[in-house]
Amino acid sequence: MSDFQARIDLHGMDSERATAEILRLIERAQATGTMRIEIVHGRGKGILANLVREVLKANPRISDIGALDNNAGGGVWARVKKLSDMPRPAAPVQGSNTRAQLARDLLKQAKRLDLPGS
16 A cells, blocks of 8 residues: 555545545545545535535544645545544443344444444
8 A cells, every 4th residue: 555645636526436435535544544635626516525524524533624725626634543543342242142132232332332423
């Protein structure tokens, strides 16, 4: 991953592809220890600009976002959290001896998680 570029350009992409590219960029940045990413979305009607900000704000791997210089073509930068700064998953539930009980316990844990958009 030494050729990893911490910048993507979303010009011409639909919302679904743009979202996938943003999430892939965040994942790769965190895996390589890259602390700052840049996403160029263009100026246009603001559809991609709004999408980018929504995706970044909802992602627990992102700590800060800001606007790129106007000369960059309309875009944002984001600060990616280090893997070591991410919360650890909950410990396995103890005492679950049936699949149904394990499923109930996992559901209880999931309801306590702070998920994006909740």
